[in-house]
Amino acid sequence: MGDQARMPFTMAVIHEVQRFGDLVPLGVPHLTTRDIELQGFVIPKGTMLITNLSSVLKDETVWEKPLLFHPGHFLDAQGHFVKREAFMPFSAGRRVFLGEPLARMELFLFTCLLQRFRFSVPPGQARPSDSAVFASGDTSHPDHNGGSRKDETLIVDSPMPPHMEDPGWCAWQVYLEWPGEPGVPEELVDSTAAMGLLTGDALWALSVAVAVFLLLVDLMHRRQRWAARYPPGPLPLPGLGNLLQIDFQNMPSSFQKMRFRFGDVFSLQLAWKPVIVLNGLAAVREALVNHSEYTSDRPWMSMYDHLGFGPRSQGVILASYGPAWREQRRFSVSTMRNLGLGKKSLERWVTEEASCLCTAFANKAGCPFSPMSLLKRAVCNVISSLIYARRFKYDDQRLAKMLDLLEDMLKEDSGFVPMVLNVVPVLLRIPGLPGWVFRAQKAFMDMVDELLEEHRMTWDPDQPPRDLTDAFLAEVEKAKGNPESSFNDENLRIVVLDLFTAGMVTTSTTLAWALLLMILHPDVQRRVQQEIDEVIGQVRQPEMGDQARMPFTMAVIHEVQRFGDLVPLGVPHLTTRDIELQGFFIPKGTTLITNLSSVLKDETVWEKPLRFHPGHFLDAQGHFVKREAFMPFSAGRRVCLGEPLARMELFLFFTCLLQRFSFSVPPGQARPSDSAVFGTIVTPTPYQLCADPR
Structure with missing residues (x-):
């Protein structure tokens, strides 16, 4: 060497x-x-x-x-x-x-x-080709000029020249010849040409081999189910897993049935994705609170890639647990606080919007109407004030279109098809498929982009931020040249989308549940109004400071959230290391579904879990008591960052409405149902009411 x-x-x-x-x-x-x-x-x-x-x-x-x-x-x-x-x-x-x-x-x-x-080349033979055989069975090979050569036959001979007859020596000659050349048997040429064709038997053998290969791949993805102490669950089908065993129109009901069979912790296989479903207060709390360091990650949701989700643009809600998420959560919380959350300034915004909502309700006096549309507009204006420093009139066509798209977008998020696309993301590579399945998502994102572009044109970096978007744009300027920063134009779109949708949909839907339950339980409505009259009166507007003296109203609002059960399965979590949960082994990289509905309606915790009962949050002396099993905003490190704003809106909107109006079932109409419509967000069955001024 x-x-x-x-x-x-x-x-x-x-x-x-x-x-x-x-x-x-x-x-x-x-x-x-x-x-x-x-x-x-x-x-x-x-x-x-x-x-x-x-x-x-x-x-x-x-x-x-x-x-x-x-x-x-x-x-x-x-x-x-x-x-x-x-x-x-x-x-x-x-x-x-x-x-x-x-x-x-x-x-x-x-x-x-x-x-x-x-x-050297053997005498009398053609010069061999320097083209390559790229795979077994290839019969046509490109030459170096871009053309193709005829099939070639590999002839292996082992002559023993006299001067090499020593038993310890053997020289092999390899001759590469064209078919049809002298010295190559015709039968050999024919059989070689035939090698490129698959006969019926060969095709059958290949099919069996492919099927066996796919089964082996499927078994490989299931191998963790064979681990000791892995949670039990229904037997998955090859390739599909348990996709056909879940009712995607009512997943909480499916999970409740499986809970009865397999217990509080059970496993599922969605295609090749392992999933563990957690039920009951003990299991959910142990996962989200005791093991929060290792259960705070999110699984990648491929169905949102077409909206711009990526490594540097994950927003807040679905962001991976790491520096980018911490940076965005810290920014969102501090910015909302700077804009008045927890202070009188934001409280005044909400109270003023509540007055506008009451005016809109007064215009409907004496006529049956559905309150959902007006509630959405009022709550939308609060979050829009925080994000865009902008308020829409209730009859604004742009606002109406935005709310319609948002409703359609939530429908697109739920069901069998989105779940399949999420667990088999390769399907999303089919040209045009994401745009066809998620048309409302794309249209809504286009509207967000329009609002951001309009906002960017009026932004003055030398002035104090008017809203969260201004504050984010200022951070983008500071972060220029830092590739590790999560402050960039792409992520601004996703953060705004997260805060706008989460902040608007959940609060307006909770208020819709509240008004429905008031017309179904007039005795509860009268008692809330009595407490409002005693503490606030008919003239002064409600304030957040009134909460401490209104235990029954607080109990009613909390019971509305518990009974409404808006996000029954929460947002999925992902384990970042192997953990032990309720005595079971949960491997790293497993998706966790926290069945919050099983906590909010746990028979071992609540006296009347399936009924609306404000007494769940009152002690024997009538004082308000917050229960450990009350977790509509989830728990642990990924608890909803908008919880303080939601609590403010729910109290101020609810008390303002009941201070001004008495709500009832419209005359001549059947009593509405308190059953739910399941989807990404659980909504009440559509209903109408009458709002009579007090």
Whole structure:
């Protein structure tokens, strides 16, 4: 091996043989372990990477004669050997071929052959081709000029010349000939040509092999179910898992039935994605509070990629648990506080909007109407004031379109199809499919972009921020040049989408539940109004400071949230390490579904779990008591960041409405049902009411 340094041309030839031969053109596949940015593109975690080493070894921008055998590629002008950066037949990086040193030694020792022999084309035979056989069974190979060659036949012979009859020596000759050339039997040509065709038996064998392969892949994805102490669950079907065993129109009901069979902690397989469903206060609290460090991550939701979700634009709600999420949560909380959350300034905004809502209700006096549309507009204006410093009139057509799209968007989020697309994300690569399935999402995002563009045109960086968008834009300016920052234009869109949808939908729907329950329980309504009259009166507007003296009203609002059960399954979590939960083993990378409905309606905790009963939040003396099992905003590190704003809106809107009006079932109409319509958000069955001024 020491001779290498003094044999530059030989070294150049050996390296050129490796480059030209290009033995492993696609290398060995790699897999990303986190989201990365590559050549300006987003590559999600869990993506397989195929490194086309052939494109490097035969790159026209690097090699002088990439498609020809040319040892000069590895020689400089003085004839010295030069190793090129684009020479990577053994791959590169941490997974470079570990046998490279041995291979280099063996290849150099090929000089022993050239030391002893001179090699040539056998006399009378055609010059063999230097084209490659790329795979077993290939019968047509491109030549170096872009054309194709006829099928080639590999003839292996082992003549024993007289001067090599020594038993210790055997020389093999390999002749590569064209079919039809002299010396090649016709039968061999025919049989070789036939090798490119699959007969019926071969096709059947191939089908069986593919089926067995797919079953093995399916079993590989299920292997963790065989681990000791893995939670029990229904038997999954190959490929589909338990997708066909879940009622996606009412998932809480499906999970309740499975809970009766398998217990508070059970497992599911959604296609190839392992899922654990947690039921009951003990299991949910242990996961979200006791193990919060390892259960606060989110599974990647591929169905939102078309909206702009990516490694640097994950928003807040669905962001991976890490620095970017902490940065955005800290920013959102502090900015809302700076804009008045928890202070009189924001309280005045809400109270003024409540007055506008009461005026709109007064215009309906004496007529049956559905309150949902007006409630959405009022709550939308509160969150819009925080995000855009903008208030819409209730008859604004742009606001009406936005609310309609938002309702359609929530419908698109739920059901069988979105779930399948999320657990089998490769389907989202079908051209046009995301835009067809999620049309409302795209249209709503376009409206968000319009509002942001209008806002950006009026932003003055030298003035104090008017709203959250101004504050975010200021942070974007500060973060320029910092690729690790989550403050960028792409993430602004997602943060605004998160805060707007979550802040508007849940609060307005809770108020719709509150008014429905008031007309169904007039005795409760009268008692709330009595407490309002005693503490606030008919003239002064409600204030947050009144809560402490209104225990029954507080109990009613909390019971509305418990009974309404708006987000029964919460937002999915993801384990970032192996944990033990209720005696079961939960592997790293498992999706956790927290069945909050099973906590809010737990028979072991609540006296009347399936009925509206404000007494759940009152002690024997009539004092308000907040219960541990009350978690409509989830719990732990990923608890809803808008909880303080939601509590303020619910109290001020609810008390303002009941201070001004008495609500009842419209005359001649049937008593509405308190049953729910299940979806991404659980809404009350559509109803009408009458609002009579007090």
